[in-house]
Amino acid sequence: MVRTPSCDKSGLRKGTWTPEEDRKLIAYVTRYGSWNWRQLPKFAGLARCGKSCRLRWMNYLRPNLKRGNFTQEEEACIIKLHSKLGNRWSAIAAELPGRTDNEIKNHWHTTLKKRFQTNEEESETATKSKPKETTQISAESNTTTTSPLSPLSSSSEFSSITSWDQSHNNNNKNNMVLEDDDFAFLDGSFWTEPYLAEILYE
Known part of the structure; x- marks a missing residue:
């Protein structure tokens, strides 16, 4: 059941458009165009506001209107x-x-x-998961070891370590100069005594 159009305080009709109103609007717009929607209803003989005429034409009455589902x-x-x-x-x-x-x-x-x-x-979930992996990899790649032999250690540390090694090796070499008296304890009794002790205590 179609609702009959009502009128507001200014005398303009509201509600459903009638076929006669549609014909008046189509005839006027096709002949003169939509030059001014506020003034158009008065010249077209319609008791409608300009906004109602514009919406009726744009949404229902214009000839190039496309209906149906969107592609x-x-x-x-x-x-x-x-x-x-x-x-x-x-x-x-x-x-x-x-x-x-x-x-x-x-x-x-x-x-x-x-x-x-x-x-x-x-x-968003795809982009959130990717940066986590990259940050973990970058964090692992940025971790550096603090061992003295690390190639990333400073040159001063490396020079101090090498100088300490050289001095230590020189001291060892000086200490390794041995004389014949140092081997005096390696006489015949040194080799035989442990063996005799094992025999006696069996």
Whole structure:
């Protein structure tokens, strides 16, 4: 059941458009164009506001209006334009001939918004997992050992270590000069006494 149009305080009609009103609007716009939506209802003989006439023409009556489901190309274009322009539906509709801004807005909020959010969440989880791996690798690669033989140690440390090794080797060489008296304890009794002790105590 169609609701009968009502009138506001200024005498303008509200509610559902009648076929007679549609014919008047179509006839005027096709002949004179939409030069001024505020002044158009008065010259077209319509008791409507300019906004109501504009929405009726743009969303229902214009001849190049496209109806039906959105194609995949149109949906991809809407997603791309929305990421660039945001909620500027009239600017997005200008790039899609035959589609209205209201229709694009409704399709975005009912269908495309959920798909876009899931794609964003998947991309965020993928980007979050990758930097963790790279930071671990970089942290492992940045760890350096503090051993004195490490190639990353400073030249002063290395020179001090080498000088200490040289002096220690020289001291050892000086201490290793032995005389014949040092081996005096290695006489015959040295080799025989332990063996005799083992025999006696068996």
